[in-house]
Amino acid sequence: MSSRYALPAVVREVGEYRRQVQQNPANELLNLAVFLPGLQLDIRYATANNLLREPLYAAAAAYLRRPAAEALREVQAALAAHDAGLLVFDAYRPYSVTVRFWEQIQDETYAAPPWRGSRHNRGCSVDVALQDLRTGLPLPMPTAFDVLTPAAHSTYEPVPAAVRRNRTLLLRTMAQFGFVNYPGEWWHFDFAAWADFALLDLPFEQL
Numbered sequence: 001m002s003s004r005y006a007l008p009a010v011v012r013e014v015g016e017y018r019r020q021v022q023q024n025p026a027n028e029l030l031n032l033a034v035f036l037p038g039l040q041l042d043i044r045y046a047t048a049n050n051l052l053r054e055p056l057y058a059a060a061a062a063y064l065r066r067p068a069a070e071a072l073r074e075v076q077a078a079l080a081a082h083d084a085g086l087l088v089f090d091a092y093r094p095y096s097v098t099v100r101f102w103e104q105i106q107d108e109t110y111a112a113p114p115w116r117g118s119r120h121n122r123g124c125s126v127d128v129a130l131q132d133l134r135t136g137l138p139l140p141m142p143t144a145f146d147v148l149t150p151a152a153h154s155t156y157e158p159v160p161a162a163v164r165r166n167r168t169l170l171l172r173t174m175a176q177f178g179f180v181n182y183p184g185e186w187w188h189f190d191f192a193a194w195a196d197f198a199l200l201d202l203p204f205e206q207l
Ligand SMILES: C[C@@H](N)C(=O)N[C@H](C)C(=O)O
Pocket: 098, 101, 109, 110, 111, 112, 118, 119, 120, 146, 188
């Protein structure tokens, strides 16, 4: 960990995380693969197919705080009426991984700075696209995941009509269940109550 930043308060001990869950069950990070069977995961940061071109996670897992996971379940149910489902690229992210991104990207439009931490570190952000439930294939979006350019901005135009429909379906359905889109990235959504949750730096295997 670099000492070049004024560090925010970060929970680094699993015992402290467990105490916080005991005090308030909303703090629990739920494993989305267990909580939402059928959810499609493509956890890029567990592979070398990501911005840093090396695996950053030891396991291809996605966790969210309990109320955020419950809201995502509502999103998944609403999308099914459109023959669509969620495809998850990332959810809870340990703080130390945010620091690694910042060292490379150093642009607050596309990466959270270490002195603030990311809402992903709070277990309240999720990076998602849509899949077609009939084919299992991803639905076309304006860019691939983590293409950090203006084309990824949520209001970017021009885009083909079918792509705009998919993006609008994702943005509207996530908003309906309490997720606020980050305008710089069509795939990134923050659970509205993110400020109630602490920054964490715990690896998945400790959860
Ligand atoms: C690195 C990129 N995928 C990302 O997560 N950006 C947001 C702004 C974050 O760091 O929270």
